[in-house]
Amino acid sequence: MKDLLKIYNSLLKIYGPQGWWPLLFRKRTKRDKENSFIGYHCGDYSYPKNNQQRFEICAGAVLTQNTAWTNVEKALINLNNNDLLNAKAVKETDLQELKKAIMPAGYYNQKAIYLKKIAEFCLSIKGRTPAREEILSVKGVGPETADSILLYAYNQPEFVVDAYTRRMFTHLNFFNKNAKYNEIKEIFENRLPKDVIVYQEFHALIVQHAKNHFSRKVKINESSFL
DNA sequence: AACCAGGACGTGA
DNA sequence: TCACGTCATGGT
Structure with a gap:
């Protein structure tokens, strides 16, 4: 079985740093490429910078459940336009408005x-880093959403397993398609250096590569397998 | 015009 | 535990 780190390095070489988690409402920095898509901060791992951005990641993680990110962006823009892209406002606003x-x-x-x-x-944790079981106890937060929040909003080394990861690495024969979430998560965490940047970048790269090679209407060919 | 997208929950075996 | 139905908009 191929070395996961080699696959990671191949993907990084092909696609470059992905700049996840996208933060729509951040200041553009000198490091941003002129025409880079808004939100993605490629090669800059200094996010999130505050609790507002931390909440934007939490909200995005929930909103993107089984949903295309382009649709999530529309929702995030609406929230921001209504001053609802922070925890206090969301808690206090009318449910129908939300x-x-x-x-x-x-x-x-x-x-x-x-x-x-x-x-x-x-709001209840007042900015401290929560434990995994703690976030999992929030209704609407399952394993993938919890790991996304921990990895990208709190910079904790929790590997994120999503549908793309499952699909792509099933094709690569790392496990069968009915493997459980935690089994897959452990495979990655046991075979990769416990490095937040590697975890963040790898997950984003998997999404990009799987979109190109392992989603519908895309033919699988030899270049799919790295 | 179906089919799918960066899942999670509730229910009944 | 586990398989299955449900939730919903927007792009292809």
Whole structure:
């Protein structure tokens, strides 16, 4: 079985740093490429810089559940336009207003409730880094969302397993398609250096490569397998 | 015009 | 534990 670190380095060489987690509402820096897509901060791992950005990641992680990121962006922009992109405002705002704002991201009835829950949670921990079980106890936060929040909002070394990871590495014969979330997570964490940047970058690279090679309407060929 | 997207929850075996 | 139905908008 091929070395995961070699696959990581191949992907990094092909695609370059991905700049995850995208933060739509941050100041552009000198390091931003002129035409780089807003949000992605390629090669800059100094995020998040404050609790507002931390909450933007939490909100994005919930909103992107089984949903295209382009739809999440619309919802995040609506939230920002209504001054709702912070935990306190989300907690206090009217539920119907919240639903209206996040409508483009789909599942808005349940996601509005989930956003309220995660907002209350963020306020309750007062900026300290939460434990994994703690976040998992929030309704609407499952294993992938919890790991995304820990890895990207709190810079904790928790590997994120999503549908792309499962699909791509099933094709690469690392495990079968009915492997459990935690089994897959352990495979990655046991075979990679416990490095937050590697975890962050690898997950983002997997998403990019899987979009190109392992999603619908895309033929799998020899270049898919690195 | 189906099909799918950076899942999670509730339910009943 | 586990398989299955449900949730919803927007792009292809």
